[in-house]
Amino acid sequence: MQPRQYTDLDPSPRILLGPGPSMASPRVLRALGTPLVGHLDPQFLALMDEVQKLLRYVFQTENELTIPISGTGSAGMEASLCNFIEKGDRVLVAINGYFGERLYQMAGLYGAQVDRLEKPWGQVFDPVEIEAVLKDKKYKLVALVHAETSTGALQPGIPEIAAVAHKHGALLVLDTVTSLGGLPVEIDAWGVDVAYSGTQKCLSAPPGLAPLTVSPRARQALRSRQTPVANWYLDLTQLDRYWGQERTYHHTAPISMNYALREALRLVAEEGLQARFARHRANAELLWDGLEALDLSLLVPAQNRLPTLTTPRVPPGVDELAVRRRLLNDFNIEIAGGFGPLKGQIWRIGLMGFSSRGENVLLLLAALGQILSKPA
Amino acid sequence: MQPRQYTDLDPSPRILLGPGPSMASPRVLRALGTPLVGHLDPQFLALMDEVQKLLRYVFQTENELTIPISGTGSAGMEASLCNFIEKGDRVLVAINGYFGERLYQMAGLYGAQVDRLEKPWGQVFDPVEIEAVLKDKKYKLVALVHAETSTGALQPGIPEIAAVAHKHGALLVLDTVTSLGGLPVEIDAWGVDVAYSGTQKCLSAPPGLAPLTVSPRARQALRSRQTPVANWYLDLTQLDRYWGQERTYHHTAPISMNYALREALRLVAEEGLQARFARHRANAELLWDGLEALDLSLLVPAQNRLPTLTTPRVPPGVDELAVRRRLLNDFNIEIAGGFGPLKGQIWRIGLMGFSSRGENVLLLLAALGQILSKPA
Numbered sequence: 020m021q022p023r024q025y026t027d028l029d030p031s032p033r034i035l036l037g038p039g040p041s042m043a044s045p046r047v048l049r050a051l052g053t054p055l056v057g058h059l060d061p062q063f064l065a066l067m068d069e070v071q072k073l074l075r076y077v078f079q080t081e082n083e084l085t086i087p088i089s090g091t092g093s094a095g096m097e098a099s100l101c102n103f104i105e106k107g108d109r110v111l112v113a114i115n116g117y118f119g120e121r122l123y124q125m126a127g128l129y130g131a132q133v134d135r136l137e138k139p140w141g142q143v144f145d146p147v148e149i150e151a152v153l154k155d156k157k158y159k160l161v162a163l164v165h166a167e168t169s170t171g172a173l174q175p176g177i178p179e180i181a182a183v184a185h186k187h188g189a190l191l192v193l194d195t196v197t198s199l200g201g202l203p204v205e206i207d208a209w210g211v212d213v214a215y216s217g218t219q220k221c222l223s224a225p226p227g228l229a230p231l232t233v234s235p236r237a238r239q240a241l242r243s244r245q246t247p248v249a250n251w252y253l254d255l256t257q258l259d260r261y262w263g264q265e266r267t268y269h270h271t272a273p274i275s276m277n278y279a280l281r282e283a284l285r286l287v288a289e290e291g292l293q294a295r296f297a298r299h300r301a302n303a304e305l306l307w308d309g310l311e312a313l314d315l316s317l318l319v320p321a322q323n324r325l326p327t328l329t330t331p332r333v334p335p336g337v338d339e340l341a342v343r344r345r346l347l348n349d350f351n352i353e354i355a356g357g358f359g360p361l362k363g364q365i366w367r368i369g370l371m372g373f374s375s376r377g378e379n380v381l382l383l384l385a386a387l388g389q390i391l392s393k394p395a
Numbered sequence: 396m397q398p399r400q401y402t403d404l405d406p407s408p409r410i411l412l413g414p415g416p417s418m419a420s421p422r423v424l425r426a427l428g429t430p431l432v433g434h435l436d437p438q439f440l441a442l443m444d445e446v447q448k449l450l451r452y453v454f455q456t457e458n459e460l461t462i463p464i465s466g467t468g469s470a471g472m473e474a475s476l477c478n479f480i481e482k483g484d485r486v487l488v489a490i491n492g493y494f495g496e497r498l499y500q501m502a503g504l505y506g507a508q509v510d511r512l513e514k515p516w517g518q519v520f521d522p523v524e525i526e527a528v529l530k531d532k533k534y535k536l537v538a539l540v541h542a543e544t545s546t547g548a549l550q551p552g553i554p555e556i557a558a559v560a561h562k563h564g565a566l567l568v569l570d571t572v573t574s575l576g577g578l579p580v581e582i583d584a585w586g587v588d589v590a591y592s593g594t595q596k597c598l599s600a601p602p603g604l605a606p607l608t609v610s611p612r613a614r615q616a617l618r619s620r621q622t623p624v625a626n627w628y629l630d631l632t633q634l635d636r637y638w639g640q641e642r643t644y645h646h647t648a649p650i651s652m653n654y655a656l657r658e659a660l661r662l663v664a665e666e667g668l669q670a671r672f673a674r675h676r677a678n679a680e681l682l683w684d685g686l687e688a689l690d691l692s693l694l695v696p697a698q699n700r701l702p703t704l705t706t707p708r709v710p711p712g713v714d715e716l717a718v719r720r721r722l723l724n725d726f727n728i729e730i731a732g733g734f735g736p737l738k739g740q741i742w743r744i745g746l747m748g749f750s751s752r753g754e755n756v757l758l759l760l761a762a763l764g765q766i767l768s769k770p771a
Contacts (some may be wrong), residue, residue: 020452022664025445028654030432040431040650051651052428055416055601057729058407069401089603090466094628125627140588219647225431227465227603227649251501251628252470268734270469271595273603274416275427276652278404288398353433358644364686 022177033347034374036383038168038197038328039356040219040226041371043279045225050282051275052240058271067262070277076201077213077222077292078232080206084174085261088229088241088253089198089273092196092217097125098253099192099213100162105246106130108159111152111189117169117359120196122162128251131160140360141330143323144248146179146189153187159240161189165214166198169359169366171319171330173202185362190237196220198307199230200287201299201371203326212237218276221299221327223372224283226278283372299326302375306368309384318365327375329355334391339363342390350386409723412759413731414573414604414704417747419655423724425598426658427651434647435755443638446653449660452599453668454576454583454590454608462638463604463656464629465649468572468593470654471605473501474629475568475589476538479613481622482506484535486530488564492516493545493572493735498538504623507536516736517546517706519699522555527668528578529563537565541580542573542592545735547695547706547743551580557586566613569659572596573732576663577675577703577747588613594652597703598673600659603652617655678751680749682744685760689767694741703751706733708768715739718766726762 035042042050054064074085082371083356088095100122108176110131112123115138126133126144139143149161165174174180179194184191188213195204199214206214221228233241233255235284241248241255242345248254252270261269287295290310303326307317315331333339339356343366346352357365419427432439432474451462464471470528478500480486486507489501491514502509512528514520525537536559537585541550555571560567566588571580575590577597582590588610595602609617609631616629617624629647635644663671679702683693691707693700709715715732720759722728733741746756 020664020667022661025449025657025661025664028426028429028442028658030429030436030438033432033436035431035433037433037435039647040433043431048428048430050404052424053404053406054408055411055419055595056409056425057411057413058602059413059731060406060409060723060729062406073401090470090628091646091649094466097626097628127674128623128625129628200593217647219431219650225649226434226647227652242512247504249504250473251468251504252473270467271415271593271602273467273601273652273654274595275601276603276649279651281401281405285398285401288396288401291396311721325556347436353436387745 025183034352034379034382036368036374036379037353037367037372038367039217039221039371041374042046043223043342043367045281046286046375047279051225051279054276055274056132058274061272062264066277066281067272070281071262072116073281073288077284077287078204078206080207080232082206082232082234083232084238084255084259085234086258088231089270090229091226092215092229094181094253095215095231096122096194097250099215099257100125101129102241102248102252102255103190103213104131105244107132109156110160110162111158113138113144113149113163115142115144115170115172116164116167118164118167122194126162136197140237141172141318142173143172143280146176146183149180149240150183153183153189155389158189162192164194165198165204166195166325166327168328170361171325171328172323173199173325175323177211178209185210197325197327200295202296204230210268213325216282218283221371222287224279225276227273228280234347299370299375302370302377302380303329305377306370309380313384313388327369327371329368332365333363337391339366345390346386352383352386399494407727408759409726410755412744412746412750412755413729414743414745415593415747417599417745417750419599419601420662421751422662423655423658426654427601428652431650434650435590439650440642442653442657443648446657447638448656450606451662453502453660454580454582454661455584456608458608458610460609460614460635462607462634463653464607465646466605468605469516470589471593471607472498472570473605473626475591475633476501476519476615477505477626477629478624479566479589480505480507480534480630481620483508486538487512487519489525489535489539491518491520491546492540492543494540494543498570502538517548517694519548519550522552522559525556526559529559529565534565538568540570542571542701542703544573544704546737547701547704548699549701551699554585554586561586566616568699573701573703577672581610592633592769594656594659597747598663599661600655601652604656611733652680658758672771673750675746678746678756679705679751681731681753681756685756689760689764703745703747705744707720708741709739713767715742721766728759728762
């Protein structure tokens with residue numbers, strides 16, 4: 020081992036305008052670097068309570084079981100499925116992008132009989148289409164994505180979808196990874212039963228935790244299971260006792276990441292949800308106008324477009340990867356490309372949390388304009 | 396929401412001498428607070444390679460599949476089992492403390508036929524005892540704990556146990572949560588097939604990642620599975636492609652935690668493994684001598700005693716919780732109590748990583764001496 024080969028950590032000052040991670044506020048970075056306390060320290064237990072209260076605020080819910088899962092958004096997705104599925108349960112997944120596909124894969128892994136309701140990537144579902152399937156068979160869960168990170172599409176009509184799910188005896192599981200903290204996510208008003216997110220998108224904390232909330236109805240379903248949850252680390256029956264008043268040891272909570280999440284949520288509370296949503300919307304519109312001025316068309320029609328993730332089409336004859344390389348190497352700006360059926364066809368531009376700033380939009384547009392007008 | 400009720404993060408300056416988390420070096424805390432780059436940024440991909448190389452150094456292995464799992468030590472434990480168990484496989488777990496018990500629970504969750512080999516908490520196994528069981532039945536896995544965090548016992552004879560496991564066609568899974576980075580853990584020389592650890596013990600990074608290493612033999616067993624791994628987030632067939640040269644997207648790696656782990660591992664490499672082990676040993680001996688001078692006897696005999704976690708018996712008539720409260724409230728020192736069959740009977744004193752310092756030992760002994768001589 021030659022330790023000298025490992026130089027001081029000194030990454031380039033990236034401007035993160037991809038689908039996540041977004042940039043973290045200096046306040047969040049300082050919170051991260053705060054000296055540790057023990058995970059059973061009364062001061063950390065108090066912080067755990069604060070994180071839960073702040074998460075309820077941002078999820079707009081009174082759900083008691085509202086916690087950060089100690090893993091990334093994908094762990095949140097898995098927790099949202101494995102705790103509510105027993106072998107043979109029927110699950111309906113609405114798929115219009117990569118993360119719907121992943122919900123389908125995960126649900127199958129836990130022994131569910133999973134049906135697919137599909138749309139081309141970038142389109143959204145009408146609640147009527149979902150009800151049509153629910154009338155046919157009895158499902159335990161309906162799972163879908165609120166904000167599809169692979170396409171930039173915003174699924175409308177969540178309250179209507181929740182209502183039809185409940186009418187037919189199913190629970191609604193909602194992926195809010197790219198919406199929570201950037202646009203309205205009203206868990207209680209909409210009637211969502213289980214929702215999960217990630218910290219590295221519109222909350223602007225680093226990746227590593229997955230906010231999760233569970234309605235009383237879903238919590239009852241969890242308690243009524245006939246078989247144990249088939250996943251130890253993500254078992255909500257145990258996590259409920261660890262984060263609740265019993266404090267039964269389960270795992271060691273990631274102390275520093277919870278410091279950061281608390282600070283990020285405090286920033287959300289200080290800004291206020293409505294002001295935060297308006298900021299995300301205004302910066303998105305500035306971006307959309309600027310992209311149109313560059314003759315770039317957008318994949319998703321305006322009415323279903325996410326304010327947090329915009330997906331312009333790559334013009335014919337343009338090498339999308341070369342454009343992204345120049346953005347990164349010449350200007351330190353990160354955006355992402357498409358993948359799956361949209362590979363090579365779109366860019367994915369995130370304006371989330373601390374990254375959603377007018378100056379970032381203007382800079383990106385200027386850089387894109389320069390690169391597209393002068394191909395290498 | 397009244398954001399003003401959430402004050403600035405300002406925890407007390409704790410001296411962490413419990414079973415983890417240990418204290419993090421200021422260098423690790425600064426690395427944590429470094430601005431983020433994207434998880435697909437070439438700079439982060441290079442960092443992922445460095446983390447893997449540094450983990451191989453500390454595990455003393457050439458195992459290609461050596462990565463940090465994006466969860467805490469418990470996720471590392473679950474990954475070490477779920478990837479190698481298929482329904483009906485026989486697993487032998489040697490249990491002499493809480494974490495052996497947990498291995499048993501987790502293995503059962505994945506459909507293994509699990510047998511228990513038990514010793515009272517605080518004792519250790521003779522390789523001969525393990526071989527006696529292996530002669531009886533054919534096992535796929537033998538799992539045990541190298542350094543039992545619930546008791547302070549160090550399991551000797553790992554090379555012999557690995558040899559008998561291999562002789563009888565089983566893979567050896569080893570919990571190195573409280574040993575890795577603090578005492579010798581020689582994965583290749585000992586013939587361990589799967590080992591996992593946590594970042595918050597002797598590596599002195601914050602909790603949130605679980606170093607894991609898989610031998611070629613175990614990797615072959617993974618590739619030869621007849622059924623998919625029954626856990627999405629911890630599926631090593633996918634994680635192998637994400638951390639390997641294919642870089643196939645699986646989840647978003649926790650950027651900041653990997654910054655911190657890299658810096659913590661760099662500190663290990665700069666100190667050198669042998670010097671680091673000697674420091675842990677010397678500070679442990681200083682503590683043991685001091686505890687004996689206070690008339691405190693130790694649960695574990697000297698030859699099986701962990702240098703990283705010491706477990707003095709609570710003297711008759713002493714309220715162990717009251718002592719810990721005074722240590723914390725009067726002197727900002729955290730130690731832990733016992734639990735399970737050892738509840739109320741021992742304290743658990745960790746000297747791990749950055750916390751393993753002469754000044755911490757002297758201070759703790761002075762504080763304990765004062766508290767025990769003047770009960771409240």
